[in-house]
Amino acid sequence: EEFLRIDKLVKTFGGNQVVKGVDLSFNKGEFVSLLGPSGCGKTTILRMIAGFERPDSGRILVEGKDISGLAPNQRKIGMVFQAYALFPNMNVADNIGFGLKIAGMPKPQREARIEEMLQLIGLSGYGKRYPFELSGGQQQRVALARALAPSPRMLLLDEPLSALDAKIRVSLREQIRQIQRELGITTVFVTHDQEEALSISDRIVVLNTGNVEQFGQPFEIYNRPQTRFVATFVGTLNTLNATVADAGAKTVTLGGTTVTIPALPASARNGEAVALTMRPEAVSLANGATRDIVLDGKVAEVSFLGSVIRLKVDLGDNAVNLDTFNDQRTPPPAHGAPVRIGIASSDVLVLER
Ligand code: ADP
């Protein structure tokens, strides 16, 4: 069921078009991330949804109604910013109750709602404290409670975790997701961190210089990137240079052998150079396993990442990263050791743009 619809949204700052005709549709209760590098327009899109920024053209519809004419406080949208936007001179309870007071909610109801919000964020008993007495993670939970207290119909989060330490960042993102599920509130979460977006989103919008590159579930974005930008921005990508052998038969020559690549586009021409791309986990140490692309090389780098061990293998003309599962028994091959790698040709992508 469609909840939020963005139609041909355009925004220009001083002659520089930073949002270039964005179309999106989000479902009710969905958790969607806007993911992209710094400056790609994420905050600008969020601020247009919230009403702090006016689009040059295009429409924003909530449940089918254009909200362009509404002031920010009429949109029933809660927003949390990157860092510590709490009122420093107000205690936690007054921060959380701020929007309720503005809306004229009587004190007894306001106090009950504040208590409910404190419980939701796991900070019961913290009402009388001041922001400076709280950790960064606790302050962001209070900011979340303040945004949620007036029961908004949508929640917008602009890099709410980026100022926090790595451990807190992971635990807080899980809490945010849990609270979001509990309330069933449609949420737009802005981040430049691909791992963060992949781990918590129902769907991800990958943005690049004001355009949508791809919109899909984490599984699709990671495994089936549609553009080179998405493939390299989200995760690690291997590129092997090959030459088209027979375009009709979808074969290429690679490392002196001819292999069939199902993903070879119809536009390929014989003799043309083509970049084959694949994720590190699509490459394995052959060890007798049947893979249709088999290449010999030498270990150039060994990175121990914990649950996986990543090897960089030098293939002469090419190099690939591959991940091996850490079984806690088999030590990784030594630097410089000869290895044979295998790739399933069905895991190979050929990205044309
Ligand atoms: P992101 O949040 O993805 O980092 P922003 O939406 O903040 O990107 O910014 C997109 C582009 O618009 C950037 O080049 C930024 O410098 C520019 N920009 C954002 N806000 C303004 C503004 N108020 N005035 C002028 N330029 C702006």
Ligand code: MG
């Ligand atoms: Mg931003």
